[in-house]
Amino acid sequence: MPYTEILALCMIGAFFVLLLGGIPVAVCLGVTGFAFGYAGFGPMLFTLMPARIFGVVTNYTLLALPLFIFMGIMLEKSRIAEDLLEVIGLAMGGLRGGMALAIILVGVLMGAASGVVGATVVTVGLIALGPIINRGYDAGVASGVICASGTLGQIIPPSLVLILLADIMGESVGTLFAAALFPGLMLAGLFVAYVLLLGVINPKAVPAIPQAERAQYTRRDLALKLFKVVLPPLVLIFLVLGSIIGGVAAPTEAASMGAFGSIVLAALSGRLNFTILRDAVRAAFVTSAMVFLILIFAQPFGLAFRGLGGEHLVQTAFGNVPGGFNGQIFFLMLLLFVLGFFLEWIEISYIALPLFLPVFLSSGADMAWIAILVAMNLQTSFLTPPFGWALFFLKGVAPPSVTTAQIYRGVLPFIGLQVIALSLVFFFPGLATWLPETIGW
Amino acid sequence: QTSFNWKMTNAYGPGSPFYVEGPGSPTDFCKKVEAMSDGRLKIQHFAAGELIPALEGFDAVRSGAVEMNAANAYFWAGKLPAAQYFTTVPFGLNFQGMNAWLYHAGGMDLWDELYAPLGLKALPMGNTGVQMTGWFRDPITSTADFDGLKMRIPGLAGKVYAQLGVDVKLLPGGEIFPALERGVIDAAEFVGPYQDRRLGLQNAAKYYYSTGWHEPSNVTELLMNQSAWESLPADLQEIVKTAAMACNLESHTWCEANNAAALKDLVENEGVIADVLPSDVVAELKAVTDQVLSDGAAADPALAKVHESFMAFKAEHGAWAAVSEKPLYSL
Amino acid sequence: MSVMISRISDGASCTVRIVGHIAAWSGLALVLLVAFNVLARYLFGYGTVALQEMEWHLMAVTALFGMSYGLNQGGEVRVDVLYSGFRPRTKAIVDLIAHIGLLAVSLIIAYLCIAYVQASYSINEGSPDPGGLGYRYVLKAALPIAFALLSIQALAMVLHGILQLTGQRPLPETDPE
Ligand code: NA
Ligand code: NA
Numbered sequence: 001m002p003y004t005e006i007l008a009l010c011m012i013g014a015f016f017v018l019l020l021g022g023i024p025v026a027v028c029l030g031v032t033g034f035a036f037g038y039a040g041f042g043p044m045l046f047t048l049m050p051a052r053i054f055g056v057v058t059n060y061t062l063l064a065l066p067l068f069i070f071m072g073i074m075l076e077k078s079r080i081a082e083d084l085l086e087v088i089g090l091a092m093g094g095l096r097g098g099m100a101l102a103i104i105l106v107g108v109l110m111g112a113a114s115g116v117v118g119a120t121v122v123t124v125g126l127i128a129l130g131p132i133i134n135r136g137y138d139a140g141v142a143s144g145v146i147c148a149s150g151t152l153g154q155i156i157p158p159s160l161v162l163i164l165l166a167d168i169m170g171e172s173v174g175t176l177f178a179a180a181l182f183p184g185l186m187l188a189g190l191f192v193a194y195v196l197l198l199g200v201i202n203p204k205a206v207p208a209i210p211q212a213e214r215a216q217y218t219r220r221d222l223a224l225k226l227f228k229v230v231l232p233p234l235v236l237i238f239l240v241l242g243s244i245i246g247g248v249a250a251p252t253e254a255a256s257m258g259a260f261g262s263i264v265l266a267a268l269s270g271r272l273n274f275t276i277l278r279d280a281v282r283a284a285f286v287t288s289a290m291v292f293l294i295l296i297f298a299q300p301f302g303l304a305f306r307g308l309g310g311e312h313l314v315q316t317a318f319g320n321v322p323g324g325f326n327g328q329i330f331f332l333m334l335l336l337f338v339l340g341f342f343l344e345w346i347e348i349s350y351i352a353l354p355l356f357l358p359v360f361l362s363s364g365a366d367m368a369w370i371a372i373l374v375a376m377n378l379q380t381s382f383l384t385p386p387f388g389w390a391l392f393f394l395k396g397v398a399p400p401s402v403t404t405a406q407i408y409r410g411v412l413p414f415i416g417l418q419v420i421a422l423s424l425v426f427f428f429p430g431l432a433t434w435l436p437e438t439i440g441w
Numbered sequence: 442q443t444s445f446n447w448k449m450t451n452a453y454g455p456g457s458p459f460y461v462e463g464p465g466s467p468t469d470f471c472k473k474v475e476a477m478s479d480g481r482l483k484i485q486h487f488a489a490g491e492l493i494p495a496l497e498g499f500d501a502v503r504s505g506a507v508e509m510n511a512a513n514a515y516f517w518a519g520k521l522p523a524a525q526y527f528t529t530v531p532f533g534l535n536f537q538g539m540n541a542w543l544y545h546a547g548g549m550d551l552w553d554e555l556y557a558p559l560g561l562k563a564l565p566m567g568n569t570g571v572q573m574t575g576w577f578r579d580p581i582t583s584t585a586d587f588d589g590l591k592m593r594i595p596g597l598a599g600k601v602y603a604q605l606g607v608d609v610k611l612l613p614g615g616e617i618f619p620a621l622e623r624g625v626i627d628a629a630e631f632v633g634p635y636q637d638r639r640l641g642l643q644n645a646a647k648y649y650y651s652t653g654w655h656e657p658s659n660v661t662e663l664l665m666n667q668s669a670w671e672s673l674p675a676d677l678q679e680i681v682k683t684a685a686m687a688c689n690l691e692s693h694t695w696c697e698a699n700n701a702a703a704l705k706d707l708v709e710n711e712g713v714i715a716d717v718l719p720s721d722v723v724a725e726l727k728a729v730t731d732q733v734l735s736d737g738a739a740a741d742p743a744l745a746k747v748h749e750s751f752m753a754f755k756a757e758h759g760a761w762a763a764v765s766e767k768p769l770y771s772l
Numbered sequence: 773m774s775v776m777i778s779r780i781s782d783g784a785s786c787t788v789r790i791v792g793h794i795a796a797w798s799g800l801a802l803v804l805l806v807a808f809n810v811l812a813r814y815l816f817g818y819g820t821v822a823l824q825e826m827e828w829h830l831m832a833v834t835a836l837f838g839m840s841y842g843l844n845q846g847g848e849v850r851v852d853v854l855y856s857g858f859r860p861r862t863k864a865i866v867d868l869i870a871h872i873g874l875l876a877v878s879l880i881i882a883y884l885c886i887a888y889v890q891a892s893y894s895i896n897e898g899s900p901d902p903g904g905l906g907y908r909y910v911l912k913a914a915l916p917i918a919f920a921l922l923s924i925q926a927l928a929m930v931l932h933g934i935l936q937l938t939g940q941r942p943l944p945e946t947d948p949e
Pocket of ligand 1: 110111112152153154155156157159
């Protein structure tokens with residue numbers, strides 16, 4: 001094995017040691033990237049660093065991130081979101097897990113509006129995590145539901161992952177969007193089933209609102225309250241989704257309708273004043289920047305992994321795979337999963353997919369089906385501890401009382417559900433291929 | 442004998458046919474050079490995003506961090522306005538004319554003259570040939586239809602359309618389809634039948650117009666760091682030049698063959714209505730283009746010099762084509 | 773000596789806060805601008821290339837100048853599985869090491885960015901699209917400036933850490949677990 005590839009392995013090892021030692025994520029990425037990159041290829045390649053960073057901060061498709069975060073903060077600061085979850089909890093009556101179901105629904109709807117990693121996790125985390133923990137939800141379960149629902153946006157179209165995969169795999173974006181619809185909804189369905197099951201086997205983790213409190217409201221009170229509180233956020237989601245479907249805005253810019261709408265809503269509810277606006281502006285600034293900080297500091301790491309020839313490690317491993325086509329699919333899934341432990345998904349797609357493409361093309365398998373398998377797998381990698389984007393993004397906005405360990409524990413069952421969904425798509429390819437074939441895309 | 446390990450970045454994403462993969466593509470160029478030099482010049486290829494973002498190749502090559510980049514020179518219009526002429530000019534030259542100008546009528550000399558002060562050297566390494574006007578949700582019958590039309594169209598052509606009332610929308614490649622499908626934009630320009638079908642544009646709009654007045658041909662640029670280029674021994678330089686020239690021919694003929702088949706498929710199986718823009722519309726586009734080009738030349742002396750050479754050759758070549766090629770097409 | 777360190781640390785932190793309070797409004801400007809571009813195009817068919825480019829110019833400001841301000845406001849994200857159980861002194865040591873690393877990385881990036889801006893300035897780089905925003909090097913200049921600001925924030929945190937370890941400022945709190 002060449003010296004540089006050994007360095008690449010050491011870099012990954014050092015990254016994990018620093019990460020577990022409690023060094024902030026961004027610093028781990030930046031320091032190991034520069035140190036091992038310098039040892040491997042000297043200073044020259046690092047002159048590319050500014051170009052990579054400039055590329056991140058001017059990447060048009062990331063616009064949805066600050067826009068959705070702004071919307072989330074505005075909803076939080078104006079306490080619209082808090083009221084919303086409360087009323088939904090009340091309306092669900094004795095049903096345990098009601099508020100978690102509401103979060104899954106919000107995840108699906110926001111997922112249908114956006115496809116940027118982190119946008120939904122951060123937004124829903126901001127507005128929902130604190131309130132449902134206050135309502136007695138187990139912090140781990142609450143975190144798991146939010147992370148998993150937040151990453152649904154990666155598989156429910158439109159999605160950045162699917163757009164990139166379409167590019168790499170030579171499929172049309174429309175075909176992949178159509179192929180992803182049922183698998184995405186099926187995954188959401190599995191989440192719902194799990195939450196309902198949890199309500200039966202572990203009621204303390206997902207409590208309903210106490211009977212005494214529910215009794216304070218008559219049905220009419222509740223219906224009125226529901227209408228008053230649920231309507232505004234529904235309008236926001238309708239603005240975002242509707243502007244995409246109605247041809248008013250392209251997917252990325254549609255997020256601005258939600259953000260702008262949230263200001264208008266806060267103003268209409270009479271809760272907007274300069275202090276609230278200023279606080280919201282500052283909080284949104286901090287939250288967006290913390291997401292960008294990680295994306296920016298991932299650049300030295302990604303560059304070093306490339307420069308050290310890290311993709312050769314992957315290539316060599318691939319050369320030794322036994323077991324024909326299914327063996328190779330299995331290996332690809334395993335590889336994506338493992339790479340997801342330490343690389344961001346764009347880097348993974350670029351490293352792993354070109355290796356496998358020739359094999360899949362010559363096998364005659366449906367590429368849309370493979371793309372959906374890959375997309376679901378990448379989505380899982382957002383959730384896998386210790387390095388999962390969704391986990392970091394949620395940690396960034398979680399109340400200080402929520403620990404990383406709780407988040408890790410909370411996502412594990414959802415990773416299991418993802419694996420089940422993935423197997424279903426694998427054994428029943430029609431889940432992915434039926435819709436695009438039927439509508440002729 | 443010294444051997445060289447170089448890096449080439451690319452403005453296009455992994456897997457793109459013609460721009461990254463396939464006969465005469467940049468990755469094919471790397472393979473050709475390695476084979477022809479018996480491994481003495483190895484070039485490792487990085488698609489957009491792998492090492493640097495799509496449009497950062499110019500600076501990367503200039504700084505010497507990578508030796509080569511594959512792109513189109515008109516991406517550098519914000520850095521060197523004259524560079525646009527080495528990709529395509531609206532109502533300019535087709536594949537034959539463009540290469541005649543570059544190789545034999547002073548085009549390459551002007552390109553060298555433009556790039557040398559920045560320590561760069563370029564060669565043509567591919568050509569899409571004539572492109573399509575683009576996809577429209579509604580038919581175009583007169584220039585009045587352009588008024589208020591929302592279109593995804595970058596570059597000089599965007600400026601021309603804008604003067605006819607088109608609302609120019611900038612969108613990344615992946616968002617063209619959803620935006621066109623939902624009617625956020627009414628029209629979009631991409632490349633040609635083979636590439637456009639791959640993006641699924643036929644599912645978003647049915648009217649597919651020619652001709653590519655805005656891009657009568659489109660040159661793929663091989664950009665090199667000049668010191669790196671000069672460090673190559675004469676035989677390797679010759680190999681690079683020859684491989685680039687081979688790719689120029691091979692990529693273009695590949696496009697011709699595949700576009701023919703793809704257009705047939707789009708029309709026969711996908712319900713696409715392929716048509717030529719009405720001649721009075723084209724005439725008006727030409728008038729506006731002439732104005733836009735001469736305005737551009739007036740604003741930048743380096744561009745003016747290239748513009749004059751290009752237009753002089755175009756007049757000469759056009760007179761020849763009128764008696765040679767043109768009658769042949771109407772047979 | 774320690775008074776001076778304390779003053780430098782506070783001064784650096786204050787600088788970052790002031791810049792952050794101003795730059796934060798770029799986020800609101802971004803929301804209003806994108807919404808305006810969408811609505812103006814849909815309702816009046818109005819749109820310009822410059823205003824569309826302004827969208828990601830504003831995003832770059834948000835992303836770049838937010839980094840230092842975010843850290844200033846305690847927005848660091850870390851895996852605290854082990855960290856939360858550390859003693860206060862150990863925590864302070866880990867933080868000090870992290871912030872020295874952050875200081876080094878941001879200084880290196882700030883330095884690397886200077887040549888990148890110079891390359892752009894030397895050719896008076898503008899937008900490749902007609903009607904786009906000129907002076908691209910001004911936007912690029914935000915890179916070294918933002919990383920210099922991040923270095924200042926990192927310096928403030930390093931000095932704060934030194935003061936903690938020498939007993940002149942309170943150590944990080946233990947988690948109530
Ligand atoms: Na989505
Ligand atoms: Na992961």
